[in-house]
Amino acid sequence: MTDVAPAPFRNEKALRRLKKRRAADARFRLYGLSAIAFALLALSVLVASIGFQAISAATYHKVGFDVVLDPAVIAPKGKDTPADISRNVDGFYALIRSNLQGTFPEAAEDRMATRQLGDLVTRLAVLPTAKWVSENPTQIGQAATIKVPLSDDLDLYLKGAVSKEFRLRLGDISAVTEAAPRQVRLTGDGAFKALQSLIAVQRQEVGDAVDARSILISAGSTTGRIMSLDADAAEVTLLTGSATDFSNVRPTARMIELPETERNVSDLQIAWTLALKDKGRVSRVPHTSLLTHTDSTYPELAGALAAIVGSLLTMMVTAFIAIPIGIFASVYLEEFAPRNRLTEIIEVNINNLAAVPSIVFGLLGAAVFLGFFGLPRSAPLVGGLVLALLTLPTIIIASRAALKSVPPSIRAAALAVGASKMQSVFHHVLPVAGPGIFTGAILGMARALGETAPLLLIGMVAFVADVPVGPTDEATALPVLIYSWSTNAERAWEPMTAAVIVILLMFLITMNGIVVLLRRRFERRW
Amino acid sequence: METTMTESRDVSAAGITMDETQGLTFPRIECKNIDVFYGDKQAIFDISLPIPDRSVTALIGPSGCGKSTFLRCLNRMNDTIESCKVTGEIIMDGENINDPDIDPVLLRSRVGMVFQKPNPFPKSIYDNIAYGPRIHGLAASREDLDAIVEKSLRRAGLWDEVKDRLTSPGNSLSGGQQQRLCIARAIAVRPEVILMDEPCSALDPVATARIEELIDELRKRYCIVIVTHSMQQAARVSQRTAFFHLGELVEMGETDQIFTNPRERRTEDYITGRFG
Numbered sequence: 069m070t071d072v073a074p075a076p077f078r079n080e081k082a083l084r085r086l087k088k089r090r091a092a093d094a095r096f097r098l099y100g101l102s103a104i105a106f107a108l109l110a111l112s113v114l115v116a117s118i119g120f121q122a123i124s125a126a127t128y129h130k131v132g133f134d135v136v137l138d139p140a141v142i143a144p145k146g147k148d149t150p151a152d153i154s155r156n157v158d159g160f161y162a163l164i165r166s167n168l169q170g171t172f173p174e175a176a177e178d179r180m181a182t183r184q185l186g187d188l189v190t191r192l193a194v195l196p197t198a199k200w201v202s203e204n205p206t207q208i209g210q211a212a213t214i215k216v217p218l219s220d221d222l223d224l225y226l227k228g229a230v231s232k233e234f235r236l237r238l239g240d241i242s243a244v245t246e247a248a249p250r251q252v253r254l255t256g257d258g259a260f261k262a263l264q265s266l267i268a269v270q271r272q273e274v275g276d277a278v279d280a281r282s283i284l285i286s287a288g289s290t291t292g293r294i295m296s297l298d299a300d301a302a303e304v305t306l307l308t309g310s311a312t313d314f315s316n317v318r319p320t321a322r323m324i325e326l327p328e329t330e331r332n333v334s335d336l337q338i339a340w341t342l343a344l345k346d347k348g349r350v351s352r353v354p355h356t357s358l359l360t361h362t363d364s365t366y367p368e369l370a371g372a373l374a375a376i377v378g379s380l381l382t383m384m385v386t387a388f389i390a391i392p393i394g395i396f397a398s399v400y401l402e403e404f405a406p407r408n409r410l411t412e413i414i415e416v417n418i419n420n421l422a423a424v425p426s427i428v429f430g431l432l433g434a435a436v437f438l439g440f441f442g443l444p445r446s447a448p449l450v451g452g453l454v455l456a457l458l459t460l461p462t463i464i465i466a467s468r469a470a471l472k473s474v475p476p477s478i479r480a481a482a483l484a485v486g487a488s489k490m491q492s493v494f495h496h497v498l499p500v501a502g503p504g505i506f507t508g509a510i511l512g513m514a515r516a517l518g519e520t521a522p523l524l525l526i527g528m529v530a531f532v533a534d535v536p537v538g539p540t541d542e543a544t545a546l547p548v549l550i551y552s553w554s555t556n557a558e559r560a561w562e563p564m565t566a567a568v569i570v571i572l573l574m575f576l577i578t579m580n581g582i583v584v585l586l587r588r589r590f591e592r593r594w
Numbered sequence: 595m596e597t598t599m600t601e602s603r604d605v606s607a608a609g610i611t612m613d614e615t616q617g618l619t620f621p622r623i624e625c626k627n628i629d630v631f632y633g634d635k636q637a638i639f640d641i642s643l644p645i646p647d648r649s650v651t652a653l654i655g656p657s658g659c660g661k662s663t664f665l666r667c668l669n670r671m672n673d674t675i676e677s678c679k680v681t682g683e684i685i686m687d688g689e690n691i692n693d694p695d696i697d698p699v700l701l702r703s704r705v706g707m708v709f710q711k712p713n714p715f716p717k718s719i720y721d722n723i724a725y726g727p728r729i730h731g732l733a734a735s736r737e738d739l740d741a742i743v744e745k746s747l748r749r750a751g752l753w754d755e756v757k758d759r760l761t762s763p764g765n766s767l768s769g770g771q772q773q774r775l776c777i778a779r780a781i782a783v784r785p786e787v788i789l790m791d792e793p794c795s796a797l798d799p800v801a802t803a804r805i806e807e808l809i810d811e812l813r814k815r816y817c818i819v820i821v822t823h824s825m826q827q828a829a830r831v832s833q834r835t836a837f838f839h840l841g842e843l844v845e846m847g848e849t850d851q852i853f854t855n856p857r858e859r860r861t862e863d864y865i866t867g868r869f870g
Contacts, residue, residue: 407676477713481776483674485726485783486703495725500716 118573121566128355128368129218129226131189131344135163137201139208154202160194164216171347172308172340174250184337188344189216190366217357217368218350220560221332222341226350229559230333231326234270236262237318238285244315247303252292252311254285254319255301263321264299270323280327282335287319289346291339294321307339332559358567362533363549367560370553372568374532378448378543379517379575382528385452385539386459386516391509393456394463398505401464402471403493422461429458430522438526445527449539454522459512466508470501503590507583514579518572520547546572622647622787622817623668628682630663630672630841637663640682641843643836645787650809650818652832652849654825656864659838661821665789668819669705670698686787703730705787706780711796712772714764714779719756722764722775723747726783742782750778751808770801777808788812790820794827806831825865829853837861 076082142159143152168185169175175185193216201207217223224230239259246252263283270278283294285302290309294302304314328335344350361371405411433454437443443450474497482492498505523529529548536543544552546568553565621644630638638660645651645668653661663672670691672678683690691701703726714722723743726732733739743760747753752774756767764775773793780788790809794802809831812818822828828835829849836846837858845858856862 475713477709477711478715480671480674480707480709481713481715481779482725483671484669484702484707484709485729485779486699487725487729488699491729495729496715 118566118569121563122570123563124227124229125358125563125567126355127352128357129223129350130215130353131218132349132351133164133167133214133216134211135167135214136211137208138163142198142201143208150202150205153205153208154195154199156198157191157194160198160201160214161189161191164189164194164214168340172343174308175336175340181336184334185340188219188222188337188340190219190369192364192366192369193217195369215351218341220367220558222337223368224560225333225338226341226345226352229563230331231324233325234266234323236266236321238263238321240318241287241314241316244311246311250306252304252306252314253301254304254314258299259318260297260302261299263294263297263323266323280329282324282328284322284324284335284338284342285314285319286322286339286342286346287317288313289343290314291342293335307336308343309339355567358564359571362535363531363544364533367556367558367564370564372546372549372571374535375544375546375549375568376571377535378451378528378532379545381448381536381539381543382451382455382523382545383513383517385449386455387509387513389453389456390459390463390512390516394460394509394512395467395505397460398464398467398471399493399498402468403497404489418461418464422465425521426458426519427521427525429454430525432457433522434525444540444542446530446532446542446544447540448528448536448543448545450526451523451528451543451545452539454526455516455519458519458522459516462512462515463509466511467501467505470504470508471497473504474500503586506586510579510583510586514576517575517579518547520545520551523548524551546575621645622686624683624685625664625667626683626685628664628667628680628684630660630667630681631679632675633677637841638667639841641838643843643846645817645819646834647817648813648815649833650813650820650831652828652835653819653821653838654823654828654835654864655838655844657823660841661836661838662791664838665791665819665821667692668787668789669702669707670696671702671707673698703783704785705789706783706785707789708773708776708780708791708793710792712769712776714767714772714775716763716765718761719764719767719775720760722779723782726779730783732782732784746778746782747775749781749812750774751804751811752778768801770797770804773797773801773805774808777805777812781812785816787817787819790818792821792823795823802827825853837864839864 139148141162142156144159147153147156165186168188169182172185175181194214197214197216218226221230239256239261241254241256241259243255244252245255267278267283270281284307285292285294285304288309290306290311290313292304292306292309292311294304296303324331324335324338333341341350357369357371359371359376360373361369362374363372364370401411401415405414433450437450437453438445443453478496478500479492482496483489487495523545528544529552530542530544531552532542532544534541550565550568550572553561553568623645625641625643625645628638628641628643629636641664643664653665655661666672667680667684668691670680672680680692682692684692686705689696715725717725720743723746724733724739727739727742733742744753744757747756752771755771756775764772767775773796777788777793793809794805797805806827809818809820813833820828820832832849834846835849835852837844837852837856837860839860845852845856845861847857852861853865856865862868
């Protein structure tokens with residue numbers, strides 16, 4: 069043994085080493101922080117984008133119609149039982165159509181316009197009214213205000229989602245001259261100067277494409293399309309209303325970026341919608357039908373109720389099957405099973421099962437539950453069974469981890485006072501492992517709640533118009549509804565889909581919240 | 595009893611006979627030719643050991659010598675270890691408790707155990723004590739149970755410290771109190787034998803002293819077997835000592851004799867600190 073001189077605290081080498089270590093430390097922290105920052109950023113972008121889209125579906129536009137519930141129309145002789153009335157879509161729609169035609173007589177001039185007018189409100193939108201009247205037959209023959217959702221495209225237009233629109237206030241119109249029926253010339257000193265310069269600016273940006281854009285001019289309930297203009301005058305084709313509305317007012321001009329041929333709403337429909345709005349008949353209301361209606365082919369009528377109930381029924385079946393089986397399996401494996409080759413093989417396979425893609429479970433469900441056992445298609449029963457298989461490994465693994473974390477000294481203590489094996493497990497081990505087991509169970513259920521693929525394969529993607537009441541009724545589930553709505557072509561489905569995603573997320577957050585509460589409440593230290 | 599013990603000085607480890615032990619004191623437990631195997635590995639080699647009633651028997655020896663394993667034979671806790679196999683006879687009340695048709699649950703209600711680390715149940719102090727009497731049906735009424743809890747806590751010398759907070763969790767006590775709680779828990783099921791596996795190794799000297807006093811007190815009612823690493827503790831609390839080494843019983847006899855005049859060289863080396 070040779071004497072080693074003690075290393076000095078401060079020399080160049082020691083300081084260099086310290087500096088290096090500190091730098092490495094700082095670097096590592098930076099990596100960690102940036103990883104977390106990235107994850108948070110991704111999460112907030114995701115949530116923000118979904119939330120932003122969903123917000124526009126949180127409200128929608130309804131139109132009010134003052135009508136008389138004429139028995140000859142809604143409850144003609146021979147079709148006047150409550151059941152008939154509740155199904156009499158044509159009758160109720162006729163009330164609305166005639167009201168619209170009365171408000172906008174110009175639509176009668178050509179068939180195209182008549183059809184477009186009818187498209188303001190979907191036929192099936194009157195169903196809730198029909199149901200209401202059938203339940204309150206004293207209303208028949210009375211005057212009533214029916215509020216029905218505006219067609220989805222016009223709803224989107226009012227929300228500004230159809231096209232970019234340049235809106236500006238024009239100068240005073242001093243003279244209105246009617247050149248021909250529905251053709252008017254509006255003049256006002258420099259009234260159109262601002263619009264002219266807008267067009268010039270746009271022309272610089274997009275070239276002659278600006279000529280294809282519609283420029284609408286409205287005052288009160290009257291709207292027309294500007295055909296040509298200079299600084300002081302414009303030739304306008306009236307779409308709806310009367311030309312006199314323009315005199316001595318400052319009308320509003322709208323330049324709609326998307327040409328009429330490229331959008332689902334015509335200038336005429338926009339004009340009518342603006343007129344209805346001006347008359348105070350359009351109101352923006354909370355979109356409660358999203359929670360109270362079932363699926364529909366029309367976005368403004370569609371709701372997620374059937375899917376919510378379907379998801380709940382499915383989860384009930386899953387919980388009833390997966391939680392008890394999972395807990396018993398894990399208790400047996402962890403506490404009672406002999407440690408041998410067979411147990412090991414079972415354990416490895418349970419872990420493998422947890423990694424099997426969910427669609428494989430769907431195939432299995434389709435083959436076994438539908439094919440072999442002949443259970444009904446599209447039923448929450450089958451969905452629940454398949455999802456139970458899917459969550460079992462998750463629950464077993466989590467429960468076993470919870471059981472493993474119970475200190476062996478507690479088992480020994482129980483045995484030593486003369487408790488049997490069963491008593492030691494059920495009196496001492498399970499209560500301690502309980503919160504962990506339930507955490508696993510709820511996380512497993514949360515995973516099952518978000519599963520889409522296996523449910524598609526057992527037919528739960530079917531269009532379901534009735535709220536399921538039992539586990540063997542046809543049903544769909546929230547994630548499947550999201551999937552099927554997201555494949556629809558119409559623009560209005562986009563915010564609707566986002567809204568259902570938000571509903572699903574609410575469910576998941578609630579479940580995870582329960583997990584956190586359970587942990588807080590029952591966490592034991594020893 | 596004390597007198598009988600001091601009179602019979604000449605008891606050898608190997609040549610002990612039934613008559614001599616009876617002269618010593620009635621052996622509560624008689625172990626004959628115990629072998630213990632963990633899988634293929636033999637941990638205990640042919641140990642025969644009489645354990646007298648109403649006294650403290652200390653098992654000493656270096657780590658891994660099999661003293662804890664032997665202790666766990668006495669209430670068949672080794673049954674819970676799958677690979678563990680015990681052969682030989684352990685006679686208690688004329689029955690071989692190693693017999694397959696002896697119910698280990700019943701055995702453990704008569705042979706209590708206290709562990710190295712205090713391990714109260716994650717329940718209230720009251721429930722810790724009441725659990726054993728409850729599952730064995732020892733209390734007919736709530737009052738009975740209260741009485742058992744109080745008596746057990748008194749015997750464990752814990753009553754005065756916890757009587758006002760019987761509903762607070764057992765884990766909220768200090769380490770020494772927890773260990774006395776565990777002793778009270780063992781007493782509550784009215785055992786005849788109490789096994790203690792290094793009961794003071796996790797405690798500070800003050801708590802250790804309290805436990806040792808308690809053991810001395812309990813000796814009047816119970817047959818106590820204690821495993822300890824502390825030679826001083828063995829000398830302080832036990833009347834008889836058995837020295838284990840490498841799975842064999844090297845020597846046993848009265849504590850005084852083992853510590854002052856060991857017959858075996860290995861014993862002497864161990865107690866004088868030359869190895870182990």
